[in-house]
Amino acid sequence: MNFSALLLVALSSIATTTAFLPLPQAHPNVLRISTSSSPSDVLVALEMASRQATKWEKKQKWLEGRGLSAEATDSDGESSNAVNIIIAGAPASGKGTQCEIIKEEYGIVHLSTGDMLRAAVAAGTDVGVKAKEYMDGGKLVPDEVIIGIIRDRLEEEDCKTQGWLLDGFPRTAAQAAALAEAGCKADCFLFLDVPDEILVERVVGRRTDPETGKIYHMTFSPPDAEDEALIARLEHRSDDTEEKVVVRLEQFHTNVAAVKGSYEDIMVSIDGNRSPTDVSKDISESISAALAKRA
Ligand code: ADP
Numbered sequence: 001m002n003f004s005a006l007l008l009v010a011l012s013s014i015a016t017t018t019a020f021l022p023l024p025q026a027h028p029n030v031l032r033i034s035t036s037s038s039p040s041d042v043l044v045a046l047e048m049a050s051r052q053a054t055k056w057e058k059k060q061k062w063l064e065g066r067g068l069s070a071e072a073t074d075s076d077g078e079s080s081n082a083v084n085i086i087i088a089g090a091p092a093s094g095k096g097t098q099c100e101i102i103k104e105e106y107g108i109v110h111l112s113t114g115d116m117l118r119a120a121v122a123a124g125t126d127v128g129v130k131a132k133e134y135m136d137g138g139k140l141v142p143d144e145v146i147i148g149i150i151r152d153r154l155e156e157e158d159c160k161t162q163g164w165l166l167d168g169f170p171r172t173a174a175q176a177a178a179l180a181e182a183g184c185k186a187d188c189f190l191f192l193d194v195p196d197e198i199l200v201e202r203v204v205g206r207r208t209d210p211e212t213g214k215i216y217h218m219t220f221s222p223p224d225a226e227d228e229a230l231i232a233r234l235e236h237r238s239d240d241t242e243e244k245v246v247v248r249l250e251q252f253h254t255n256v257a258a259v260k261g262s263y264e265d266i267m268v269s270i271d272g273n274r275s276p277t278d279v280s281k282d283i284s285e286s287i288s289a290a291l292a293k294r295a
């Protein structure tokens with residue numbers, strides 16, 4: 001056996017008994033691990049693959065339960081059953097919290113443009129350097145910067161096979177048009193509706209745990225007062241100030257009508273001024289209804 005060759009592991013078989021079937025490399029359930037990887041890297045890859053397999057199975061069962069076929073997407077993105085969702089709403093309308101739940105439930109790829117841009121800023125990439133001045137001022141980064149990033153990301157295999165959840169994109173008419181031009185069609189456009197005065201309150205008290213990504217609010221959903229380590233590492237986003245949220249809300253109101261107008265046929269408006277559990281229930285029903293229509 002040639003040990004420099006890539007080891008093929010049948011991802012789908014990790015959760016079952018028939019391990020290491022030589023599936024074709026283009027199959028979406030095949031994980032490729034280089035034999036030059038260290039044993040710990042291989043373990044991490046297998047652990048992630050196993051979690052992915054569980055999600056994949058869960059999603060396929062969910063689809064089958066609703067009379068949809070459990071057929072997989074091929075590597076060209078054809079005959080896809082992947083669920084594609086756009087979630088929109090003003091800053092702090094609850095998109096992040098709901099995305100965590102949706103991504104867990106459907107096993108789809110969560111793409112938050114805010115997180116992607118913050119990562120680019122932290123890494124000091126060209127995009128990050130360009131984006132920083134806009135983000136610091138609470139302004140939208142130019143369409144041409146963000147459109148390129150999202151288009152490239154949606155081309156990747158995981159988005160085609162698992163489906164995508166766009167969070168924070170499209171935010172302008174030009175971004176919506178670019179998404180349509182790229183042939184990326186959503187099943188459902190979820191709009192979280194929250195009054196501005198509530199949003200300001202939410203933004204100012206919002207804190208994020210960098211280790212888990214969990215979002216807290218110092219008044220409405222505070223961290224455990226005894227967990228000193230957690231409290232010490234909580235981060236307050238530099239644009240989550242009263243001054244900057246006013247600019248962010250202005251930008252949101254300038255563009256929201258045009259974005260909603262692009263998705264009238266698949267839009268569901270959800271009252272986001274309720275508990276995350278109640279909002280999540282409505283979201284789940286809306287996605288089920290959208291998928292039932294598709295069937
Ligand atoms: P929020 O929706 O709470 O304002 P995000 O984390 O989604 O926060 O975005 C943070 C910042 O990243 C925005 O204020 C903006 O500068 C930039 N950004 C994110 N998504 C886009 C987008 N689609 N178009 C332009 N700028 C964006």
